[in-house]
Amino acid sequence: MSDKKADAVEEPNTGQQKVEAEAVERRTSKSELLKYYEDMLLIRRFEEKAGQLYGMGLIAGFCHLYIGQEAVVVGMQGAIEEGDQVITGYRDHGHMLACGMDPKGVMAELTGRKDGYSKGKGGSMHMFSRDKQFFGGHGIVGAQVPIGAGLAFANRYKENDRVSLTYFGDGAANQGQVYEAFNMAELWALPVVFIIENNQYAMGTSVKRASSEVHLHKRGASFAIPGEEVDGMDVLAVRDAGRRAVYDARRGEGPTILEMKTYRYRGHSMSDPAKYRTREEVQGVREKSDPIEHAKRMLLAADWASEDELKELDKSVKAVCQEAAQFSQDSPEPDPEELYTDVLAEA
């Protein structure tokens, strides 16, 4: 049957086999790369901690970890300016941390406590921070895409030069509303960048089993939206592609689609038996293409950090996550009365 396509993943081509000092120095600076490294590491350690708390029964419900995809959001943050906006789906912890939201408030939402960003009402999938320009945190696959175009619409209307980064998955790329949003965004030249995080799976369904056109960056072709495939495991490649797209969007050239080739190491959520792929496949990507290892090798090659210094950094990042974990357990359960608030504006 025609819909039976081979199920093997395409490996992200990071080209990180050889890291040379000169090449690194051409692409980035010490402070920038160190910052990216730390930001990615924070996401990784935070997610590991969340996974632990989940295993201990301290986090209930759904919990979708971002481990493996850190370079995407960190590289894109490196491409935007203060005041630009971010919106994504339910795999959102990494985006929130990259936006500068407080790990304590995020973790406390995961544990459903009073001091969580949504006071325990939203959980892992639903947090928001106007202060950090993070617009959620959405559980309906694909629904954030037109909303992201709407953020851009408001920016255009207000002529405030802001750009919205609208993230969604390879699975979400098959939702109809994504294409309605694409059309409007290009038609009105909205300042939005559509970022497809192609981690090759939507729950248990691989891209090949769900998409007639697997090169998702081409999905804008019939709307005249340019698209680019990006190595989503290389934080600098992400940053560069992001800068081009953001530049165009800000200048009134309309949207770009960036297809980030990436990979999630963990299950879809914490309850995923992951029978749809082999351990070897996961291990292979981890060993060959890990975004954090890649950044580390660049740092070492350029002699911008020593192994010891990076170990120290890891310690301090772990301490931040440990503090968040502690906070998320110390914060009180929400007051039952809280159930009845926030449905509509209070009179």
Next chain:
Amino acid sequence: MSSEIKFGRAINQALRECMAADDAVIVIGEDIAGAGGSFGVTRGLLNEFGEHRVRDTPISEAAIVGAAVGAAMCGLRPVVEIMFMDFVTLAMDALVNQAAKMRFMFGGRASAPLVLRTPHGGGLSAGPQHSQCLEAWFAHVPGLKTVCPSTPADAYHLMKAAVADPDPVIFIENKSLYGASGPAPQAENAVAIGEAKTLRAGTDLTILAYGAVCRDALKAAEMLASEGVSAEVIDLRSLQPWDKDAVLASVARTHRLVVVHEAVRDFGPAAEICAHVAEFGFFDLDAPPERVAAPFMPPPFAPDLERVFRPNAEAIIEAARRSVS
């Protein structure tokens, strides 16, 4: 055949039998084939019937249900799974403006006999976009049938009835029932859509429920019995059409009514039921009908808040006490 079966397995068994009996029956949805569905209901069907008839789809609810409407118009019997009832919003046009209207707007010449299975309800800390009970929407649409069984045997029989039905049927499965066991279905006890069932006979008041809260209603009736209150418990099983005769007959005997559902209270199914009883059973009532439902709020994530949100046996007992006092 073992004498006990789990709720999800009972639906699985019904689907298997329907597929074996009729090539026109197909099963489609997201991650339903290889993975067997998020709650395991379609497990094993792929192996038995092949991907020709058990089909994983892209994440495209509007087109999945729209295509099911088209296929149903051509004689197939699609059984669609929408992974969580909350996602049915994306397929509402296909259901409300298309499936539900086919027979009427084409003067009886067309129909769309599909079944849409979808889980509703909370208890999993799945949060505001994955826990809703939206059945009132469907029950409000002429041209759709809506069922919501509470036991494995009823789920089995109602699934068979839904697949055989000449019109579109929304088949609602409460998530908290999937793990529950009950007596295995007996072929001779077929259930028709629109038939309620008395779960417990009583004389002092009628507790009417459907879906998972039937268990809370039975628990409440048990406790009330120890207080000397004899509660009749009726499982509605179908919301559209619903068994008005059975409800009115019970109220005519008990003179008191408590309607329970997990859906939010305002404009919920209980509102229609109470209105109907007030209109047509007014002089049988000795007390105002009571409603026990979730408050008019989105479902919260935090386990502690969700516990407060969801109706339970205690809330039913309180309502019953008010009613008989």
